[in-house]
Amino acid sequence: MIDKTIRMNYLYDFYYALLTEKQNQYMSMYYLDDWSLGEIAEYFHISRQAVYDNIRRTEVLLEEYEEKLQLLKKYEGRKTEIEKLKKLLQQGEHPYLDEVVRALENLE
């Protein structure tokens, strides 16, 4: 299980397009730009509790989208398979080995 902040960063990256503008604002300030709850609250002239509640609800929503669409899970599955493939390829020689490995890394 990856660390919660890293997981939320991934989930946010996959599903931000499904969030409202307000949810996107709070989440990007908190998770991407590393603002504190207090700083966000002050910036928007609302209570720290209101920011906290909004972010917690959005986190639950992101987990619900992941449960339904599994984009993070599938991404991690592809990443593992690509790593295995790279190792397999590097056990032999091939005229385009470097090119193939680079293209594989861009596939994720």
Added chain:
Amino acid sequence: MIDKTIRMNYLYDFYYALLTEKQNQYMSMYYLDDWSLGEIAEYFHISRQAVYDNIRRTEVLLEEYEEKLQLLKKYEGRKTEIEKLKKLLQQGEHPYLDEVVRALENLE
């Protein structure tokens, strides 16, 4: 541009988990099981127009999800890249060539 029925089948496959139970029923009968609008209407004792409207609205919704998440577009991009990679690999020899190509096909 792929044929509309094929496109809807793909979109439905990617996003069905975001639809309601009713939307899923109509869409799977119409697109996966190839029932006519009249047959679905008769089965649920509703008008053909009601089935038609529901399916059209769901199609719009699926296109909206695709606009936001682009799962079909990304899938097609990966498929094209994987085809290129397979062709590149087959231009040379490698002790695990068959295994790598098979694994690539499972990556999509």
